[in-house]
Amino acid sequence: MDISSELENLKSCPTQFVMAINDTMNVISGKWKLPIIGSLLYGKKRFRELERGIPKISPRMLSKELKDLEANGIVKRTVYDSIPVIVEYELTISGESLNQVLEPMIEWGLQHRKNVIGK
Amino acid sequence: MDISSELENLKSCPTQFVMAINDTMNVISGKWKLPIIGSLLYGKKRFRELERGIPKISPRMLSKELKDLEANGIVKRTVYDSIPVIVEYELTISGESLNQVLEPMIEWGLQHRKNVIGK
DNA sequence: GTAACCAGTATACTAAAGTATAGTATATTT
DNA sequence: AAATATACTATACTTTAGTATACTGGTTAC
Numbered sequence: 298m299d300i301s302s303e304l305e306n307l308k309s310c311p312t313q314f315v316m317a318i319n320d321t322m323n324v325i326s327g328k329w330k331l332p333i334i335g336s337l338l339y340g341k342k343r344f345r346e347l348e349r350g351i352p353k354i355s356p357r358m359l360s361k362e363l364k365d366l367e368a369n370g371i372v373k374r375t376v377y378d379s380i381p382v383i384v385e386y387e388l389t390i391s392g393e394s395l396n397q398v399l400e401p402m403i404e405w406g407l408q409h410r411k412n413v414i415g416k
Numbered sequence: 417m418d419i420s421s422e423l424e425n426l427k428s429c430p431t432q433f434v435m436a437i438n439d440t441m442n443v444i445s446g447k448w449k450l451p452i453i454g455s456l457l458y459g460k461k462r463f464r465e466l467e468r469g470i471p472k473i474s475p476r477m478l479s480k481e482l483k484d485l486e487a488n489g490i491v492k493r494t495v496y497d498s499i500p501v502i503v504e505y506e507l508t509i510s511g512e513s514l515n516q517v518l519e520p521m522i523e524w525g526l527q528h529r530k531n532v533i534g535k
Numbered sequence: 536g537t538a539a540c541c542a543g544t545a546t547a548c549t550a551a552a553g554t555a556t557a558g559t560a561t562a563t564t565t
Numbered sequence: 566a567a568a569t570a571t572a573c574t575a576t577a578c579t580t581t582a583g584t585a586t587a588c589t590g591g592t593t594a595c
Contacts, residue, residue, distance in 0.1 A: 317525030318450060318518060324528070326445055328553070331437060344572050355554065360573060370532055381562050381571060391528055398524045399437060401517045406436030409443070409510055413489055447583070463542050474584065479543060500541060500592050537595090544589070551582070559574070565567085 321398060324369050329354055329362045334388070334395065337372065341387040371395070440517060443488050448473055448481045453507065453514065456491065460506040490514070 325331060332351045336342055342350070348359055363386060366372035371392040377383040388395075444450060451470045455461055461469070467478055482505060485491040490511040496502040507514075 314522045315450060315454060317522045317529065320525040320529060321521040322445065322450075326441065331434060331441075335434060345570080348572095353554095355556095356573060357555090357575090358553070361553095370528070384572065391531055394524065394527070398517070398520045401520045402440040403433045403436045405513065405517045406439040408513070409489070410436065410439060412510055464540080467542095474586095475543060476545090476585090477583070480583095503542060538593105539595100540593075541591085542589100545587085547585085547587105549582105549584070552580080554579070555577085557575085557577105559572100561572095562570080564569075 324366075324371055325395070325398075327362065327365075329358055330366065333359070333362055333366065334371070334392065337386060337388045337392070341385045343383065343385055347386065366392070443485075443490055444514070444517075446481065446484075448477055449485065452478070452481055452485065453490070453511065456505060456507045456511070460504045463503055463505070466505065485511070 325334070329351070332354070333347065336347055336350050344356075344359065344363075347363075348354060348356060351359070363372060363374070367374050370389055373387050373389050375385045375387070377385070444453070448470070451473070452466065455466055455469050463475075463478065463482075466482075467473060467475060470478070482491060482493070486493050489508055492506050492508050494504045494506070496504070
């Protein structure tokens with residue numbers, strides 16, 4: 298699919314592209330998804346490391362969002378059967394490839410902020 | 417700012433980039449924002465045109481989201497003092513420039529769907 | 536004169552998202 | 566033996582987002 302004509306296609310045949318956008322949105326929407334993904338950009342983390350690294354998150358939310366991200370193929374959960382058990386979370390390839398959507402969001406956000414303040 | 421090093425920067429100094437991402441998210445999140453923006457990609461539209469064009473949206477939600485989008489500088493509202501009054505909505509430059517973030521979202525979404533189905 | 540179109544607003548409700556607080560089972564440290 | 570750590574789960578609550586239904590005030594068509 299030719300990227301330069303996607304906007305044109307979005308006009309003429311929205312549904313499948315809107316679905317793709319919604320898929321992407323679902324993966325990163327919610328209060329805690331980006332902080333979690335951001336934390337995991339540093340590399341593997343254990344549950345309590347994430348909890349300590351993300352201010353104000355509750356274990357309930359962390360657990361819920363990690364399950365969500367895992368179900369969506371963004372995060373991989375590994376249990377080591379050491380004693381005591383160690384659980385590690387890391388980004389999948391799909392998770393890491395999210396930078397290709399986050400970067401344009403950073404660009405647009407910074408530009409938009411300039412525009413709005415500029416007025 | 418060098419885009420190719422933004423991910424690296426996101427790791428080392430997250431707050432301002434995370435803020436930019438959140439700004440972008442806020443602009444397009446919610447059930448009706450994308451359908452509205454999508455409709456306006458076709459060009460100017462009047463309130464009832466949008467209402468008819470977006471299945472299941474209620475006038476309350478349409479009104480609320482349009483105000484939101486206007487407040488965020490995504491949509492411009494023009495009132496013509498004809499009789500009866502005509503109100504037109506259109507995307508601003510900022511609004512149109514959203515394609516630079518929507519296109520990567522389409523790409524990522526399609527790719528991710530392939531990955532998930534592929535497994 | 537009544538029915539319909541325009542551009543919405545008002546009120547009340549349900550559903551989804553997020554918070555607060557406490558507790559589980561296991562193991563290690565002091 | 567008591568305190569602390571890990572990796573969570575359970576229950577109850579509040580807050581935010583979205584829905585349903587009706588209505589307003591003006592204008593035009595039949």
